[in-house]
Amino acid sequence: MKRRSVLQLLAVAVVVPFGVAACGGGGDGKASTTVRVTLANHVWTDGIKAAIPEFEKSSGLKVELTQLGEDQLSDQYNVKLNAGSDEIDVMMYRPLQEGKQFAKNTYLADLTQHVTSDASWDWKDFQPGPVTASTFDGKVVGVPIITEREVLYYRKDLLDAAGVSVPKTMEELEAAAKKISGANKGIAGFVARTNKSAAVTQFSSFLYSFGGDFMDDAGKSAISTPEAKAAYAFYGGLINKYGPANVSTDMSWPEAMAIFTQGNAAFYTEADSLYKNATDPAKSKVADKVGFAALPAGPAGAKPYNIPSWGLAINSASGNQENAWKFIQWATSKERTLAAQKAGVPGPRSSVWADADGTSTYPKDLAAAIAFSAEHGVGHDRPLVIAVGKAREIVGAPIVTAISGGDSAAAAATANDAFAKFLASDT
Amino acid sequence: MSVSVKAPAGRRAAPAPRSFSDWANQHRKWLFAAPAMIFVGVLIIFPLAWTVYLSLTNSHGSVRAPSDFIGLKNYITVLSDTDRFWPAVGRTAYFTFTALAVEMVLGMVIALLLWRPFRGEKWVRVAILMPLVATPVAVGMMWRLIFDPNIGFANQMLGWVGIPPQPWLSGQHTALPTTIFMDIWQWTPMVVLILLAGLTSLSDEPDEAARVDGANARQRFFYVTLPLMMPTVIVAILLRSIDALKTFDILYATKGKGGGSFHEVETLNVYAYGLSFDYNEYGIASAVLIIFFLIIIAFMWILTRRRKGANP
Numbered sequence: 001m002k003r004r005s006v007l008q009l010l011a012v013a014v015v016v017p018f019g020v021a022a023c024g025g026g027g028d029g030k031a032s033t034t035v036r037v038t039l040a041n042h043v044w045t046d047g048i049k050a051a052i053p054e055f056e057k058s059s060g061l062k063v064e065l066t067q068l069g070e071d072q073l074s075d076q077y078n079v080k081l082n083a084g085s086d087e088i089d090v091m092m093y094r095p096l097q098e099g100k101q102f103a104k105n106t107y108l109a110d111l112t113q114h115v116t117s118d119a120s121w122d123w124k125d126f127q128p129g130p131v132t133a134s135t136f137d138g139k140v141v142g143v144p145i146i147t148e149r150e151v152l153y154y155r156k157d158l159l160d161a162a163g164v165s166v167p168k169t170m171e172e173l174e175a176a177a178k179k180i181s182g183a184n185k186g187i188a189g190f191v192a193r194t195n196k197s198a199a200v201t202q203f204s205s206f207l208y209s210f211g212g213d214f215m216d217d218a219g220k221s222a223i224s225t226p227e228a229k230a231a232y233a234f235y236g237g238l239i240n241k242y243g244p245a246n247v248s249t250d251m252s253w254p255e256a257m258a259i260f261t262q263g264n265a266a267f268y269t270e271a272d273s274l275y276k277n278a279t280d281p282a283k284s285k286v287a288d289k290v291g292f293a294a295l296p297a298g299p300a301g302a303k304p305y306n307i308p309s310w311g312l313a314i315n316s317a318s319g320n321q322e323n324a325w326k327f328i329q330w331a332t333s334k335e336r337t338l339a340a341q342k343a344g345v346p347g348p349r350s351s352v353w354a355d356a357d358g359t360s361t362y363p364k365d366l367a368a369a370i371a372f373s374a375e376h377g378v379g380h381d382r383p384l385v386i387a388v389g390k391a392r393e394i395v396g397a398p399i400v401t402a403i404s405g406g407d408s409a410a411a412a413a414t415a416n417d418a419f420a421k422f423l424a425s426d427t
Numbered sequence: 428m429s430v431s432v433k434a435p436a437g438r439r440a441a442p443a444p445r446s447f448s449d450w451a452n453q454h455r456k457w458l459f460a461a462p463a464m465i466f467v468g469v470l471i472i473f474p475l476a477w478t479v480y481l482s483l484t485n486s487h488g489s490v491r492a493p494s495d496f497i498g499l500k501n502y503i504t505v506l507s508d509t510d511r512f513w514p515a516v517g518r519t520a521y522f523t524f525t526a527l528a529v530e531m532v533l534g535m536v537i538a539l540l541l542w543r544p545f546r547g548e549k550w551v552r553v554a555i556l557m558p559l560v561a562t563p564v565a566v567g568m569m570w571r572l573i574f575d576p577n578i579g580f581a582n583q584m585l586g587w588v589g590i591p592p593q594p595w596l597s598g599q600h601t602a603l604p605t606t607i608f609m610d611i612w613q614w615t616p617m618v619v620l621i622l623l624a625g626l627t628s629l630s631d632e633p634d635e636a637a638r639v640d641g642a643n644a645r646q647r648f649f650y651v652t653l654p655l656m657m658p659t660v661i662v663a664i665l666l667r668s669i670d671a672l673k674t675f676d677i678l679y680a681t682k683g684k685g686g687g688s689f690h691e692v693e694t695l696n697v698y699a700y701g702l703s704f705d706y707n708e709y710g711i712a713s714a715v716l717i718i719f720f721l722i723i724i725a726f727m728w729i730l731t732r733r734r735k736g737a738n739p
Contacts, residue, residue, distance in 0.1 A: 071684065075704050082490050101707065105489035196688040246576035248597030249688040259577065386488065389705035393685060400688040404599070 032320050034062045035327045037090040040073050040310065043276055044146050044345045045092070048331055051339070055330050061323055074098065081107040081315065088315045089324040095133040095142055095311045100386050102313070103136035109314040112140045114325045121329055122351075129379045130308035130348040143332045144308035144348040145340075146273055149373035150205040150381075151304070151366065152293045153260060153268040153278055155286060158184065166293045170209065170234060173267060173296045177242040180266040189242030191256050191265035192235070194403050196396035197389070198252035199235075201381040202269055203399050204305050207231040209298030214383040214395055214419075221423055223395050224416035227300070229409045234298075236402020249400050261285060269295065272370055273309065276344040279363065292366035294373055306377020308348055346370060383419075385426045394419045475720075482713035490709050501714035511690065511698060512715065516722075518603060518686075519694040523671040526610045530667060531660070533611070534618030539648075541619070542626045559616040567680025570609045571596060596681055602691040609677050614670065618663050625659030626652075665730050672723055675700065695719045 039045045045067060052063050066088075068076060077098065080088060093102065102108050115123040123131075123140075130144035152173075154166065162180045167173040177189025193199040207213065212227035222228060239247060244259055251259075253270060257277050260268040261284035268278075272292075281287040295304040312331060314324045330336065337347040342361045352358040353374075359367045383391040397415045402408035451458060482501055486494035505512050541552065558566070573580045574595035582592035595605050633655065637647045653660075675696045678686060685701050686693030693701070695715065702712035 078704050078707065084491060101488060105492060107489075194688070195683070197685070244577055246582075246592055246594050246597065248576055248594070249599070250597055250682060262578070264577065387706055389684075389707075393705075396688075 031322065033060065033323070034064050035089050035320060035323050036064045036066070036087060037092075037327060038066045038068070038073065038076065038088050039092045041067060041069050042092075042146070042310065042345075043273070043343065044310065044340055047340045047343045047345065048336070051336065055327065059326055059330070061326065063327065077102070077107075081105070081317070084317050086315070086317045086319055089318045089320045090327050091313050091315055092145070092310055093142065093313050095130075095144065095308050096380060096382055096384070097388050099133065099142065099311075100136065100384070101388070103139075103141045104386060106316055108136075108141040109316040109318070109321055110139045110141065111143065111314065111325070111328075114329075115140050115143065118329065121333060125334070125349050125351050127348050127350055129306060129377070130311075132379065133308050134311050142311035142313040143328055144311045145332060145337075145345075146310040147307065147346050147348050148271040148273045148309045148381075149304050149306045149346075149370060149377055150202060150269055150295050151272045151275075151369040151373060152295055153270060153275070154291050154293065155263075155266050155289050156291045157286075157289045158187070158266045159291075166291065167267075167296045170206075170296050170298045174234075174238060174242075177238060177267055181242045184266075186245075186264065188244040188259065188265040190238045190267045191243055191259050192239060192269050193253060193256050194239060194243075194247060194249045194251040194400070196249070196400045197392045199399045200392045200396045201305070202271075203231070203235050203396070204378075204381040205269070205295050205303065206235045206298065208303035208305070208378050209295065209300055210234065211298070211300035213378075214391075215423070219423065221416050221419040223398070223419055224409075224412045229412050231298070232398040232402050232408040232412055236399050236404075236408055239403045240405050243403070247403065249403055261287075271309070272366065272373070273344075273346050275363075275366055290363075292363060292369050294369040302372075302376055303378050304373045304376065305379075305381035306374055307379060307381050385423065387422075387426055391419070391422060391426070394422055478713045478716055481709050482717050484710050486709040486713075487711075488707050494710065497710070501710050502718070505711060505714045505718060511693070514690065515693050515695050515698040518692065519672060519696075522603065522607055522610070522674065522694055523668060525604075526607050526614070526671045527664065527668055529607075529611050530615045530618050531664065533615050534622055534663070535660075537615070537619045538622035538626055541623055555616050555619060557616075558613045559620075561613070563613065563676035564680045566609060566613050567677040570605075570612075570677075571681045574605060599687075599689045599691050602682065602687055606678055606681060606692050609681075610671065610674060613677075614667060618667060621663040621666070622656070622659060625656050629655055661730065665727070668726065668730070669723065672726070695722075 039048070049065065049067075052065070056062060073092070074094075074097075077088075077091065077093070081102065093099065093108075099108075115121075126144060127147065130147055131140075134140060134142040134144050152167070158180050159166065159176070162176070162183055164172075164176045164179060167176050173190070179189075181187060181189030193202050204214070207228060210227045210231035212225055212231055213222055216222040244264060248255065253274060256268065257270065257274065259265050261278055263286045275292065276283075278284050278290045279287050284290070295302050312328045314321050314328070318324055334349060334351060337349045338352050338355065338358055341347045341352050341358050344361070347353075347358075359370075362370070382388055383395060385391045394415055398408045398411035401411035481490070483496055483498060484494040485497050485500075486492070537555065541548065541555075561569075574582075576582065576592060576594055576597050579595070581595060585592060594601050596602050629652070633651050634647055637651045642650070673696055674694065678692050678694060678697050679700070682692045684697075684705050686697045696719070699712050699715045699719065702708045702715060706712075
């Protein structure tokens with residue numbers, strides 16, 4: 001009796017956890033008919049989510065979707081890809097943010113064979129900038145899905161009331177912001193991202209338009225050049241002088257966009273791919289009053305960034321790569337790209353931009369601003385390094401100093417030393 | 428009758444195992460302890476050992492990538508970093524001690540108020556426990572909305588009484604005190620709970636004796652109740668300080684990676700998180716965590732020694 005009881009207990013102790021594990025598992029990931037797709041919260045994702053049943057019907061595959069915020073997505077990848085997990089098949093990633101690092105760590109499967117195999121899907125149709133950003137060491141590691149340029153969002157009614165025209169230069173922008181914030185109590189002349197790291201991408205267009213860049217041609221730090229210092233002082237100064245009262249230094253686009261769409265700011269510089277947030281009456285109090293223009297010209301002209309912000313890649317540890325590719329092929333097809341673009345997501349395909357249908361749903365002024373930016377754009381909006389997160393914190397520090405009214409030139413000099421040290425160690 | 432085979436000398440009755448069942452019965456003390464031992468090994472000892480190992484390498488970018496053993500170099504880097512590490516240590520200490528001090532005093536006051544039975548006692552207790560059951564991340568998000576500089580309720584309320592809006596979480600110098608306030612809001616109930624349990628288990632006699640001797644309420648509290656409560660107070664301090672030291676969720680939910688643009692709420696935990704998930708500096712992040720671990724161990728050692736002293 002005693003013997004038996006020990007064994008029985010053991011049996012229970014051993015079997016129960018395995019039983020539970022077996023229930024929780026589900027699929028071994030090897031060439032399964034379920035494609036596990038991880039996507040970021042984005043307008044593009046909303047569109048693709050609605051269309052997935054269509055894909056499931058035509059391909060006979062099942063899609064298991066995980067959707068996360070940007071930061072959480074990035075943390076998930078760091079944990080799962082680091083552990084060599086095969087739980088993700090298709091992943092939405094940021095080519096300029098994580099692309100270099102992921103590719104270097106061989107987290108991303110080589111898609112070169114796939115993209116060249118199907119002529120009707122047509123890899124050549126993708127714009128050259130996004131293609132370069134999705135290629136590492138001559139191998140294609142991702143397919144771009146969303147492109148972005150910085151444009152100027154403005155309030156038509158406030159400009160009309162103040163009698164100012166849409167600013168064409170940075171000086172005009174500052175003068176208009178000053179005039180409007182002075183005339184309307186509680187309304188900011190200008191708003192933009194203020195968080196050290198988040199602001200870097202939007203600040204970049206100001207930096208280029210003032211004639212600077214994060215690095216010079218030799219790959220050395222260039223953030224304390226006179227041009228860069230002027231750009232820091234200008235961007236931060238606009239927010240410091242004409243920004244919202246009590247401005248927070250933690251704003252990324254959701255917070256800055258909220259101030260604009262609540263009707264509390266006259267000008268706002270932001271990525272064009274987010275325009276739906278401002279023109280959708282469900283999300284914006286000023287939906288019918290929003291105008292768009294190309295980024296005002298600085299001393300070096302108007303040089304907004306023009307970049308692929310998101311792409312799709314395949315996890316190299318996935319055992320289901322063939323089916324994962326089928327999903328990407330469908331999600332980035334001409335038809336899907338056109339549909340996404342019409343729903344408000346600027347895509348990477350030249351043919352869709354050439355098609356009048358592709359821009360039919362855009363506000364006219366926005367389409368014009370995008371066309372202008374695409375032509376004059378710079379192909380990056382952050383330092384092109386491996387550890388982008390750290391680099392952004394370094395080059396973003398003077399922005400925050402300028403926003404809070406500090407000595408941004410001194411901050412740029414300090415940041416320059418730190419950035420030079422960082423660049424030497426970024427391997 | 429002849430004895431053909433001698434039993435092996437020195438062995439007692441235990442028969443040689445014939446089956447698994449015999450073997451299992453002979454080793455049952457190990458078998459029963461095994462799941463717990465495996466649990467401790469896999470979930471505590473292995474990660475700790477792995478972190479120690481990582482802290483001695485220059486692992487960065489990917490933990491799967493080859494890395495070199497560099498000895499104590501990461502520790503030297505971390506300990507000589509006056510830019511991020513030492514301020515983070517300072518903030519961690521500031522956060523922990525301020526939150527702890529206020530929570531203990533406030534907790535004691537509320538516990539004393541709830542000590543004697545009164546009408547509606549049940550409802551008051553439930554109301555007090557509400558913050559405790561909320562998820563810290565949700566608490567962080569909620570307070571972030573309340574403290575929003577432009578649309579938040581806190582500034583609106585100040586406006587009603589004519590006080591100008593405050594920056595709260597967005598201010599470089601107000602952010603940390605604001606998060607401490609959130610911690611106090613959430614965790615004082617736990618202190619109340621522990622202290623109340625201690626108070627109700629006290630015997631009434633010493634208090635009555637003091638009353639007969641003519642001691643007033645203040646004297647009775649400081650010379651009778653508090654000394655008797657010391658063991659409970661130390662338990663509350665112990666539990667709360669461990670939690671406060673490793674606070675992460677409300678800081679991350681309100682200020683994000685790096686603890687804000689000026690690192691204004693970057694404690695050791697937030698710093699280590701940023702190092703590993705934003706910078707992918709696994710070696711240095713591990714060194715920070717090991718140092719943090721040692722600080723906590725030292726702190727707890729001091730506290731538990733104090734506790735022994737309080738328990739004659």
